[in-house]
Amino acid sequence: MSLIRNVGTIGGLTAFSRVFGFARDMLLARILGAGLAADAFQLAFILPNTFRRLFAEGAFSVAFVPMYTRRLSSEEGEAGAEKFANDVLAVFIWVLLGFSAIAMLAMPGIVWLLASDFKEIPGKFELAVTLSRITFPYLMLVSLVAMLSGVLNARSRFAPGAFVPVLLNIVLISGIGIGYVLQQRGGGTVSVAYALAVAVSMAGAAQLLYMVWATRRAGVKLKISLPRITPEVKRLAMLILPATFGAGVYQVSQFVDTFFATSLPQGSLTLLKLADRLNQMPLGIVGIALGTAILPMLARHIQTGDNNEAQRLQSNAVEIGLLLTLPAAAALAVCAPAFVSAFFVGGKMTANDGAVMAQIVVALVAGLPSYVLVKVFQPAFFSREDTRTPVWIAAGTLTVNIAVNFYVVPRYGIVGLAAATAGTSTLNVALLYGLLHKRGWYFISARLMAKVGRQIVATLAMAGVLTVLLPTMATRYSGNVIERIWSLGVLVAAGMVVFFVVAYLTGALDKDLLGQLRRKRAAKPADPSN
Structure with a gap:
């Protein structure tokens, strides 16, 4: 299956999920606003989600998928892959249970480390601890979901894993509805936060049930057995440890951002997370889709020694990623006040809150192309089972990020925090590419540079209009629903028309590339012995 088809499958379902995510956050903004209950719930939601992205979807997936793919394509075939997956599952469940239990017991300390300033507001710290304990079981449930998604991704079945976030958002929207009813009966905004926290864990259970069904439907039968530390499980663990940091620099930075955001005026954390929803729309659709699709494909090319195809695949991923994220970043930066007013301002979310949120969006999307390129460059290391190198890069950029935050946050507040994240993400990309080029694993060709230059021209034209x-x-x-929809529709339509017309005229859209990517299998290079 081609890269563009895989990205289209994952990106399309992710976009579907993001629509529900927008609906969820629009309701949250109006019902909770940016106050005590909202900040407490955001922290409780950040904890299991960040660990999920860091361990399950980050470190675990980038280490597990190449190893599982190799078993699947080896002489042992299905039997070897199934045995490996069962051995991993048997150990993984107990690790998750132990980690979750320890974290829930230590939750007051964890919340204090991330948000000690919550103690200055009566009841806020205690509410955050309670909500975090309610939401944390989601980590174990969704980590198992990530493993089953990895099994299916290795078989080029990307749709189930891309669909599960839809279930999360549907259950959370239901939780908001229940919370709103309780609020109207005198429960206040705290009742909404409790209903949402319970909904998070219930969503994890729904996602796991769905993935078990999808895995069995694909003919994969995994079973839970007594844990055994086999040599392959040991190797996986050794790969996961450095990958936890290397694959998760963005997630680690979320903890750093949370720490600094909670030291700012009440509501800052909520505004940052709601602003990040706009940033996450193109990042999720393009970046996560590319990273998920490219890893097993790249691993297969590298394992067969087809370096030319590996180079072509990554160049195509860079071109597609920038073709979609450069205009998205520019459009979000220019139109941030319009999007924030239309989507979030209203109810308990004031116009002043919206103005701050718009500034945060502008700062965040400055790093959007970098966030996506990280997803493209890191698989070049992971597919070679090199999870150590990104550790040093991540450590350096995270250290810079923390140092910059200490300078900018007291001076520029939450907007400076968002800008620091964007800047250090760009540094991360530069260092990743520098090492790939030095090792001869990947280089940006003159043709690709010319294409990106034309994409920038089209982006500037769109931004001007x-x-x-x-x-x-x-x-x-900020008018009625109809006015908000058609005004944003005009902006989106005008931007798309201008960008794609200019991109077509300048040659930024490559018909040959699209033709190559639609093919199910790339032609193999000729045997030099013939």
Whole structure:
């Protein structure tokens, strides 16, 4: 199956999920606003989700998928892959149980480390601890979901894993509805936060049940047995340890951002996370889709020694990623006030909160192309089972990020925090590429540089048109539902038309690339012995 088809499958379902995510956050903004209960729930939601992205979808997936793919394509075939997966599952469950139990017992200390300033507001720290204990079982459930997704991804079955976030958002929206009813009966915003926390863990159970069904439907039968530390399980563990940091620099930085955000005025953490929803839309659709699709494909090319195909695959991923994220970043930066007003301002979310959120969006999306390129470059290391090198890169960039935060946060507040994250992500990409080039694993060709240059021209043209068009409908972005929809529709349509017309005229859209990517299998290079 081609890269573009895999990315389309994952990206399309992720976009579907992001629509539900937007609905969820729009309701949250209006019902909870940016106050005590909202901040406490955001912290409780951040904890299991960040660990999920760091360990399960980050470190575990990048180490497990190449090893499972190799078993699947070896002489042992299905039997060897199934045995490896069962051995890993038997150990993984107990690790997750132990980690979750320890974390829940230590939750007051964890919350204090991340948000000690919550203690200054009566009841806020205690609420955050209680909500975090309620949500934390989600980590174990969704980690098992990530493992089953990895099994299916290795078989080029990407749809189930891309669909499970939809279930999360559906269950959370239901939780908001229940919480709203309790709020109307006198429970206050705290009742909404409790209903949401319970919904998080219930969503994890729903996701796991769905993935078990999807795995069995694909003909994969995994079973739980007594744990055995086999040589392959040991190797996986040795790969996971450095990958935990290397694959998760963005997630580790989320903890850093949370620490600094909770030291700022109440509501800052909520505004940062809601602003990140706009940033996550293109990142999830493009970056996560590319990273998920490229890893097993790249691993197969490298294991067969087909370096030319590996180089071509990564160049295609870079070109596709930037073709979609450069205009997305520019559009979000220019139109941030319109998007924030239309989606989030209303109810308990004030216009002043919206103005701050728009500034945060501009700062965050400055690093959007870098966030996506990290997802493209890291698989070049992971597919070679090199999870150590990204550790040093991640350690360096995270250290820089923390140092920069100590300078910018007291001076520029939450906006400076977002800008520091974007800047250090760009540094991370530069260092990753520098090492790939030095080792001869990947290089950016003159052709690719020319393509990116044309993409930038098209992006600038689009940004110019949006800058002129934006103020002409200023009153519509906060009007009634119809006014908000059609005004944003005009902006989106105008931006897309201008970008793709200019991209076509300048040659930024490559018909040959699209033709190559649609093929199910790339032609193998000729045997030099013939």
